[in-house]
Amino acid sequence: MAGMAVKKRRSGLGTLIHGVGFLLAVLLVMHIVFVVTGFPTENGLAQSVAQAAEPLALFFPGLVQTQSEILQVFVDYGLAAGFWVLLCAVLARVFG
Template sequence: MAAKKGKKGQSPVATLINGAGFLVAVILVLHAVFVLVDIPSAAGLESSVAQAAGPLALFFPGLVDAPGHVVQVLLDFGLAACFWLLLAALLSRVFG
């Protein structure tokens, strides 16, 4: 029996995978933005996002050496966000 497809032709599993990948990417980008605008780490939201972003960045922090702190943060968490978006797209294609 075929799975029901949504309005875009995706199964609910594929939609869930895409949503999870997007959520992880948003957490990583939010952490990068918080670091770049120097929000104090005592703030509740910033510390929660930082705790969540650390493990989600996987092996990307320090993978590429950059000349400045701003570029380093953008590379570390930007590459991790792109990785999660690509992985979610691939998995949703497989399961969709």
């Protein structure tokens, strides 16, 4: 049928890559929320999320300098979350 859009199904690998990107971004956003809300760092969940978020932030912490500590956390980890979502979306498109 000419002119009709054909919806391409994503492969299992593409879906997996999208899922990984989403989970990485969720970890980074959780870290932002915990820092901004002052969630107790003694909490095991907050410690685990912070330990996971640190290496996932890659080179973004300190890339852009801000005056506010809270805004700095937003920028550092928000840029990293956006990077992982974008990277995994591109990889899912390529491999899926």
